[in-house]
Amino acid sequence: MAQQAGRRYLRAFVGGFFVAVPVTVTVLDRVAYVARVEGTSMQPFLNPEGVSACDVVLLNRWRVRNYEVHRGDIVSIVSPKNPQQKIIKRVVALEGDFIRTLSYKNRYLRIPDGHLWIEGDHHGHSLDSNSFGPVSVGLLHGHASHIIWPPNRWQRIQRSLPVDRGPLLSSHAAEEEEEF
Amino acid sequence: MFRRALGKTLGLVGYTVQYGCIAHCAFEYIGELVVCSGPSMEPTIVDNDVVFSEHVSRHLFKIEKGDIVIAKSISDPHMNICKRVIGLQGDKVCTSGPSDIFKTHTYVPLGHVWLEGDNLKNSSDSRSYGPVPYALIRGRVCMKLWPPHRVGPMKESPTGRIIKTKPHSDWD
Secondary structure: OHHHHHHHHHHHHHHHHHHHHHHHHHHHHHHEEEEEOOOOOOOOOOOOOHHHOOOEEEEEOOOOOOOOOOOOOEEEEEOOOOOOOEEEEEEEEOOOOEEEOOOOOOOEEEOOOOEEEEEOOOOOOOOOHHHHOOEEHHHEEEEEEEEEEOHHHOEEOOOOOOOOOOOOEOOOHHHHHHHO | OHHHHHHHHHHHHHHHHHHHHHHHHHHHHOEEEEEOOOOOOOOOOOOOOEEEEEOHHHHOOOOOOOOEEEEEOOOOOOOEEEEEEEEOOOOEEEOOOOOOOOOOEEEOOOOEEEEEOOOHHHOOOHHHHOOEEHHHEEEEEEEEEEOHHHOEEOOOOOOOOOOOOOOOOOOO
């Protein structure tokens, strides 16, 4: 009797396992992902207190399924230098934009097709496009939509560009105006 | 009656979600069938060949020199390309064509791979757009499945573009 009950529990457990694991993996891959932000590259917006307290952000993966991003969005990207690492940065320019770079080998640059220019808010303390150049849109991983930890800073992340940064000449000027 | 219909609908939705998720995991982490088009990999793969691309070695970082990979195009992420890995990070690769008199070499940067088609005359690859980030690789082509008379594992590179390096000994 006990053995039969045990077998039934085992079967239920295995069955539940085969549902839960694929569903979880798919949700994390396609819908949303929760990640801890490490490092100081996005200060003061993320991790304002430095190393002592790490922020947790919600990465919306559904929104980047067609690789659509806008200037000012905060996105996570697979690092082009280390495929095991993901980096979180702000999109400064899209394909076709002209941009003045901060410390890249070219002072002025046109972003090639299918690429993005990403920068951390903390200039000089961030490993971003200024060191490795424009990144391919295919490396896009998620779109940071909310800060969910610490609770006193719980907020929806608004699209915004630093005042002094942005494309000198944008390729989709007309579209942008309609949008705002 | 109504309750039973509702229950059946919910059950159906549940099964659809479950099998959808299993399918996603299989395509994402195990492998998928790919129809190749274009001349860039002739004679290894010709137009409309069906190949099986496995995604396990990509996730385990086991892609090696000489493997044929499917990768997202660097300039258009909706497009996939099928090329051979000529060099991994840190390798020395030849950037000029086989008929050029002056050979130019470069080193593949960290986290990148150098991809070239087997049909060197008719392939747009790393020789024109430079090294490709490793994360754009989607899978490794391991079997040709169609047409039936050419079923089998993939062949070695016919171009001899892979620069052989000394095999690493265990203690260095």
